[in-house]
Amino acid sequence: MPLTQQDIDAEIAAEHAAYARRVADGAPVEHHPRRDYAPYRSSALRHPRQPPVTIDVRRDPELVELRSPAFGERDLSAVDDDLTRHHHGEPIGERITVSGRLLDRQGRPVRGQLVEIWQANAAGRYAHRREQHDAPLDPNFTGVGRTLTGPDGSYRFTTVRPGPYPWRNHVGAWRPAHIHFSLFGPAFTQRLVTQMYFPNDPLFRYDPILQSVTDDAARQRLVAVYDHGLSVPEFSLGYRWDIVLDGPDATWIEEGR
Amino acid sequence: MTTTDPGGPGTALPTPSHTVGPFYGYALPFPGGGDIAPLGHPDTLTLRGYVYDGAGDPLPDAFLELWGPDPAGNVPDVDGSLRRDQATGGHLGRNGVEFTGWGRVQTDADGHWYARTLRPGARGRSAPYVSVCVFARGLLTHLFTRIYLPDDEAALAADPLLSRLPDARRDTLVAARERDGVYRFDIRLQGEGETVFLEFA
Ligand SMILES: [Fe+2]
Numbered sequence: 001m002p003l004t005q006q007d008i009d010a011e012i013a014a015e016h017a018a019y020a021r022r023v024a025d026g027a028p029v030e031h032h033p034r035r036d037y038a039p040y041r042s043s044a045l046r047h048p049r050q051p052p053v054t055i056d057v058r059r060d061p062e063l064v065e066l067r068s069p070a071f072g073e074r075d076l077s078a079v080d081d082d083l084t085r086h087h088h089g090e091p092i093g094e095r096i097t098v099s100g101r102l103l104d105r106q107g108r109p110v111r112g113q114l115v116e117i118w119q120a121n122a123a124g125r126y127a128h129r130r131e132q133h134d135a136p137l138d139p140n141f142t143g144v145g146r147t148l149t150g151p152d153g154s155y156r157f158t159t160v161r162p163g164p165y166p167w168r169n170h171v172g173a174w175r176p177a178h179i180h181f182s183l184f185g186p187a188f189t190q191r192l193v194t195q196m197y198f199p200n201d202p203l204f205r206y207d208p209i210l211q212s213v214t215d216d217a218a219r220q221r222l223v224a225v226y227d228h229g230l231s232v233p234e235f236s237l238g239y240r241w242d243i244v245l246d247g248p249d250a251t252w253i254e255e256g257r
Numbered sequence: 258m259t260t261t262d263p264g265g266p267g268t269a270l271p272t273p274s275h276t277v278g279p280f281y282g283y284a285l286p287f288p289g290g291g292d293i294a295p296l297g298h299p300d301t302l303t304l305r306g307y308v309y310d311g312a313g314d315p316l317p318d319a320f321l322e323l324w325g326p327d328p329a330g331n332v333p334d335v336d337g338s339l340r341r342d343q344a345t346g347g348h349l350g351r352n353g354v355e356f357t358g359w360g361r362v363q364t365d366a367d368g369h370w371y372a373r374t375l376r377p378g379a380r381g382r383s384a385p386y387v388s389v390c391v392f393a394r395g396l397l398t399h400l401f402t403r404i405y406l407p408d409d410e411a412a413l414a415a416d417p418l419l420s421r422l423p424d425a426r427r428d429t430l431v432a433a434r435e436r437d438g439v440y441r442f443d444i445r446l447q448g449e450g451e452t453v454f455l456e457f458a
Contacts, residue, residue, distance in 0.1 A: 062381025072336030
């Protein structure tokens with residue numbers, strides 16, 4: 001029997017109900033997906049069964065994980081943050097400006113850190129050889145960008161809005177439109193890879209990857225907001241998305257938490 | 258999109274993690290990603306291994322990031338891992354002189370990865386190790402582990418992490434010496450011989 005959307009919907013609902021019961025019984029809010037999340041079939045053989053071993057960083061301030069690799073101007077080229085200018089012609093699609101701030105759990109700006117993004121083109125096709133979706137490639141769009149955060153933790157990209165695309169988790173599976181983000185903080189423990197979504201996408205409820213974040217408020221934090229103030233007249237529509245890195249850094253020790 | 262935690266002033270709620278998916282390959286890896294050691298450095302070592310899933314099959318679509326101190330135990334503060342050519346926008350590769358301490362390596366179609374880096378020095382109370390972060394399609398949140406080197410038994414015995422693990426689990430964190438300067442470190446995501454993964458709090 002091929003796996004249908006209805007099967008996946010039922011599994012997603014069961015996972016949400018199980019999470020609601022855990023919280024009602026006093027378990028903490030889960031900000032991140034569980035690695036063992038059956039509706040996303042690829043997780044089945046790729047999640048550890050043993051619980052992680054916890055390292056209390058306050059007991060050893062010298063841990064290399066409390067520091068982070070450095071990135072600088074020579075790691076970027078001039079138009080890396082403008083994905084519409086990586087080829088001779090203009091890419092097809094709705095031009096967008098995506099901007100926000102990179103913050104830590106204390107709400108402080110994370111400065112001078114590397115932000116990398118990748119995405120499908122406006123038709124929902126990645127410029128990747130393994131991509132089998134038969135939507136057209138755009139010779140003027142690769143879909144890879146990089147930048148460093150500014151003194152206030154801000155980042156900004158110019159790109160085109162990616163299209164949704166089908167995948168083979170189950171029959172009729174479609175990913176909502178999204179941009180992949182990779183982020184570094186002042187500590188390697190704060191490393192984050194995630195995806196940014198666009199507001200009001202009708203595919204949200206059907207997508208086991210987004211729904212793997214079972215906490216409603218946490219899931220909402222993956223969705224950018226339309227920001228008319230960021231829109232560039234006669235050029236692009238603006239989306240604002242702030243990113244908060246989890247995990248301890250060296251200042252947790254100084255402040256004694 | 259709210260980032261303010263009503264439960265505590267001045268605190269922000271974290272952005273959830275997501276899988277890297279299958280298509281990071283044309284975005285995140287870069288030429289020379291695993292050539293972390295400066296050219297000709299006498300303390301260069303080669304690390305290599307496989308990443309396996311719960312069925313024992315190697316993963317062709319995973320990548321690792323390695324992060325470690327220099328042989329004196331100092332943490333590098335040097336950029337330039339991803340140097341770019343300002344004329345073409347392409348990758349220049351590392352300059353072969355400076356040590357950034359950080360690298361990114363993909364598994365190949367056989368699930369094999371390798372990197373050349375400098376032998377890490379000890380820091381604090383820990384035995385020498387290289388920090389590892391594992392990403393893969395199917396992995397909703399990355400995984401941290403460590404590669405300890407097998408050469409100094411006394412240091413390993415005194416290590417605060419290793420010393421609180423049962424022997425079988427501890428051994429998943431210690432690389433096997435294959436020959437001078439070459440070490441094997443396999444990562445098993447699930448099941449028998451499952452690698453010890455870490456969380457930091
Ligand atoms: Fe994607």
